[in-house]
Amino acid sequence: MQIVFIGPPGVGKGTQANMLVDKYGVLKISTGDLLRDAIKAGSPLGNQAKGYMERGELVPDELVLGLVQEKVSIPQSNLKTFIFDGFPRNIQQAIELDKIMLNIHSKINLVIDFTMDEEDRISRLSGRRMCPKCQRTYHIKFSKPKVDNLCDICSVQLVQRSDDNESVIRQRSAVYWEHTRPLLEYYKKQEILKSIDASQPIDKVFISLENLIAPLLGA
Numbered sequence: 546m547q548i549v550f551i552g553p554p555g556v557g558k559g560t561q562a563n564m565l566v567d568k569y570g571v572l573k574i575s576t577g578d579l580l581r582d583a584i585k586a587g588s589p590l591g592n593q594a595k596g597y598m599e600r601g602e603l604v605p606d607e608l609v610l611g612l613v614q615e616k617v618s619i620p621q622s623n624l625k626t627f628i629f630d631g632f633p634r635n636i637q638q639a640i641e642l643d644k645i646m647l648n649i650h651s652k653i654n655l656v657i658d659f660t661m662d663e664e665d666r667i668s669r670l671s672g673r674r675m676c677p678k679c680q681r682t683y684h685i686k687f688s689k690p691k692v693d694n695l696c697d698i699c700s701v702q703l704v705q706r707s708d709d710n711e712s713v714i715r716q717r718s719a720v721y722w723e724h725t726r727p728l729l730e731y732y733k734k735q736e737i738l739k740s741i742d743a744s745q746p747i748d749k750v751f752i753s754l755e756n757l758i759a760p761l762l763g764a
Contacts, residue, residue, distance in 0.1 A: 552659030555670040556743040571626040659743040674703035
């Protein structure tokens with residue numbers, strides 16, 4: 546069972562993927578995590594990716610796909626389900642991912658589009674705050690620290706990430722939708738695309754997610 550999560554930043558894809566990992570023991574594959582791990586390990590692909598990231602350039606698709614292929618090709622004991630969190634991001638990546646899956650005698654079975662009103666999503670993202678020391682995240686409305694603007698763990702001043710600035714978010718959103726709308730059509734034609742209302746509370750989103758996934762996992 547191979548699952549793809551699609552949705553713009555701020556809809557909670559990563560949170561829901563982590564909840565599935567905790568409950569069902571599936572493997573979450575995030576390209577951001579793969580890049581960080583490869584760079585930390587000093588692998589050949591990681592070293593190549595590091596150069597692009599240090600120059601502020603996008604990591605080429607071929608490197609990202611190489612990391613994905615490495616990950617899914619590693620024997621995982623008793624592990625039959627992957628969740629691709631936020632990947633693929635365009636049709637070409639989707640086509641290449643299909644080829645990678647074919648090489649391991651598998652395929653993408655389900656694609657879930659996490660939907661949310663655009664203005665609500667932007668408000669959610671622009672309200673995020675982060676501890677610069679432990680990386681714990683908060684929200685000025687939905688997940689406030691115990692003491693205003695101080696991390697509960699480190700007691701240091703919270704900061705706003707540069708990419709959580711509203712103007713940056715809107716620019717990233719425009720780019721996201723330009724590439725993702727065709728991707729949704731790609732999976733819709735394969736009749737494996739489902740959608741979930743991500744504006745619900747986290748626990749209700751997870752119930753909706755389980756209703757789609759649990760029967761396919763045999764749970």
